[in-house]
Every structure is written in structure tokens, then in C-alpha cells.
Amino acid sequence: MQIIIQAEVIFQALADKTRLRIIRLMRVTGEESCLCELVDSLLEPPYKLSRHLKILRQAGLLLSQKEGRWVYHRLVSEPAYLEQLYATVQALPDPNEIYSKDLHRFHQRLCLREGRRCRVGIQSEMFKTEAG
Amino acid sequence: MQIIIQAEVIFQALADKTRLRIIRLMRVTGEESCLCELVDSLLEPPYKLSRHLKILRQAGLLLSQKEGRWVYHRLVSEPAYLEQLYATVQALPDPNEIYSKDLHRFHQRLCLREGRRCRVGIQSEMFKTEAG
DNA sequence: TCAATACTTGCATTATAGTGCAAGTATGCA
DNA sequence: TGCATACTTGCACTATAATGCAAGTATTGA
Numbered sequence: 237m238q239i240i241i242q243a244e245v246i247f248q249a250l251a252d253k254t255r256l257r258i259i260r261l262m263r264v265t266g267e268e269s270c271l272c273e274l275v276d277s278l279l280e281p282p283y284k285l286s287r288h289l290k291i292l293r294q295a296g297l298l299l300s301q302k303e304g305r306w307v308y309h310r311l312v313s314e315p316a317y318l319e320q321l322y323a324t325v326q327a328l329p330d331p332n333e334i335y336s337k338d339l340h341r342f343h344q345r346l347c348l349r350e351g352r353r354c355r356v357g358i359q360s361e362m363f364k365t366e367a368g
Numbered sequence: 369m370q371i372i373i374q375a376e377v378i379f380q381a382l383a384d385k386t387r388l389r390i391i392r393l394m395r396v397t398g399e400e401s402c403l404c405e406l407v408d409s410l411l412e413p414p415y416k417l418s419r420h421l422k423i424l425r426q427a428g429l430l431l432s433q434k435e436g437r438w439v440y441h442r443l444v445s446e447p448a449y450l451e452q453l454y455a456t457v458q459a460l461p462d463p464n465e466i467y468s469k470d471l472h473r474f475h476q477r478l479c480l481r482e483g484r485r486c487r488v489g490i491q492s493e494m495f496k497t498e499a500g
Numbered sequence: 501t502c503a504a505t506a507c508t509t510g511c512a513t514t515a516t517a518g519t520g521c522a523a524g525t526a527t528g529c530a
Numbered sequence: 531t532g533c534a535t536a537c538t539t540g541c542a543c544t545a546t547a548a549t550g551c552a553a554g555t556a557t558t559g560a
Contacts, residue, residue, distance in 0.1 A: 243460040248383035317459040327449040
């Protein structure tokens with residue numbers, strides 16, 4: 237899993253609606269987050285988000301850390317131009333209020349944490365594991 | 369020729385090496401430029417650059433203005449987040465010195481202008497019009 | 501030790517994007 | 531009026547990328 241520092245790779249990583257939603261959510265909240273929290277915030281299937289997270293990781297924008305069953309993701313803030321980049325992402329308009337809706341659901345989802353950690357799995361009926 | 373204000377379209381426009389070279393060159397110099405000057409600076413064929421310029425235009429990053437046989441292109445700087453974006457592009461590393469080489473050739477090419485305007489057409493042997 | 505579950509990935513499909521060639525348009529100058 | 535030239539674009543081809551399903555891995559807790 238090599239990290240490539242080519243500019244076009246970074247912009248390619250941001251050239252997708254779903255990935256921008258992820259970046260923006262994590263930037264605005266400053267939180268790290270597991271997959272199931274993102275599923276409940278963005279209302280997208282886990283396999284889809286998992287792959288987009290991988291792309292962000294490979295572009296060097298995300299760090300992922302396993303904690304038991306959960307994997308926590310957080311934005312990489314070094315070198316400084318990455319911070320500058322996230323700030324720009326955050327400054328972009330949100331005409332359809334997609335990002336603000338994601339943010340709202342994320343905040344609600346944070347209430348289910350215990351000790352700053354997720355303990356519940358996917359809550360959205362649509363994407364719950366069959367066995368659930 | 370509609371201008372779309374969706375974030376992913378802007379980042380998609382930046383997700384290409386050639387387009388980043390164009391943006392960065394025009395940002396660093398603050399100049400507007402015609403196609404043949406860009407051909408001589410980036411050493412890429414005119415049809416290729418012409419198409420990339422079109423993509424930048426459609427993303428709302430570039431304004432193109434015809435002046436006789438020449439078409440001058442310049443960066444769009446409003447709204448403010450575009451300036452912020454270009455600043456970030458400019459802040460990105462240039463490990464292979466691609467951008468600095470483009471810049472060098474561009475400065476040399478500027479010497480051929482008369483009254484701030486190009487009057488000569490493509491100079492690079494490789495991309496000259498056959499009849500030339 | 502076995503089942504539930506948080507997450508990942510191989511595969512097939514579809515969509516999008518970059519490139520080169522060659523032909524096209526439009527402008528200016530002889 | 532006709533040719534040179536600055537630029538654009540249709541077409542074919544290739545490469546890359548997004549998606550959904552289903553199957554896989556790894557961890558935890560009963």
C-alpha cells in the first residue's frame with residue numbers, strides 16, 4: 237500500500253461525490269469514524285464506502301486503524317498542503333445541502349457512541365447485515 | 369456550454385496531469401495565453417491541449433477569448449474558493465520539476481510576443497503545422 | 501468452539517475518460 | 531479569391547473507474 241505524492245492522484249481522489257462527502261464530513265467534524273458510522277451518515281452501502289475509503293487511503297489522504305472489529309478512519313493533515321486542500325473542500329458551496337444532511341445524520345449517530353467509540357454497527361434498515 | 373458548480377466536477381477537472389500543468393502555469397505567471405504558447409511550453413500536441421482547455425472551460429475554471437486567429441485563455445478567479453483552489457495547486461510539490469520546466473519554457477516563449485500578444489504560432493519542431 | 505458481525509474484495513458489468521489521426525472551421529494576409 | 535495557419539472536433543480505440551452481488555476474512559462474545 238504505497239502512498240503516491242503526485243498531485244493528479246490527490247485530485248483524482250477528490251473527483252468523486254462520495255469521496256468528497258467523506259472528506260468533508262471528517263474535516264468539518266474533526267472526528268475519526270468507523271465504516272458503520274459512515275454508512276449511517278451517508279446512507280450508502282458498506283462495500284461502496286469501504287472501497288472509496290481505500291482509494292482515499294491510497295492517495296495518502298486517510299489513515300485507517302483497526303480496533304477490534306471496527307476500523308477507524310481519520311484525515312491525514314501533514315504535509316500542510318493537505319490541510320489547505322481540506323479547507324478548500326470545506327469552502328466549496330453545498331447547493332443541494334448534501335453535506336449538511338450528512339453532517340446532521342453523523343451528529344445523531346455520534347450519540348450512540350460509548351466512550352468515544354462506536355459499539356452498535358449499522359443502524360440504517362437498508363444496509364443492515366441480513367442476520368441482524 | 370454550461371458551467372457546473374458541483375465540487376466533484378471541479379476536482380475532476382484537476383485530476384489530470386496535463387490540466388494541472390496548464391492551471392499551474394497560468395496561476396504562477398498570472399498571464400493569459402494562447403494555444404500555441406501552451407504547446408511550446410508543455411510540449412504537447414495542440415489537439416490534446418485544446419481538448420484539455422475545453423474541459424477546464426466547462427468546469428468553470430477557464431475563460432477563453434478569441435482574438436483574430438488566436439484564442440487567449442485565462443483562469444477564472446471568482447468565486448473566491450477558486451483562488452483558494454489555485455493557491456493549493458501551486459502549493460503542491462513538484463518532485464520531477466515538471467512545472468518548473470514548463471514555466472521556464474513559457475518565459476522563453478513570452479519573449480516572442482509583440483505588445484503582449486503572440487504573433488508567431490507553434491515553434492516546437494515536433495508540433496509545427498505540416499505546411500510550415 | 502461456533503455464530504454473529506464489522507469490514508473487505510473478486511468478479512462481471514457498465515460508464516467515463518484520455519489519446520491520436522485526420523478532417524474540419526475560421527481568420528488574416530498576399 | 532485563395533492559401534497559410536491557429537485552433538477544434540468526429541471517430542475509433544484503449545484505459546481507467548464506479549457499482550452491485552456474493553463470497554471472503556477477522557474479531558468478538560456467548
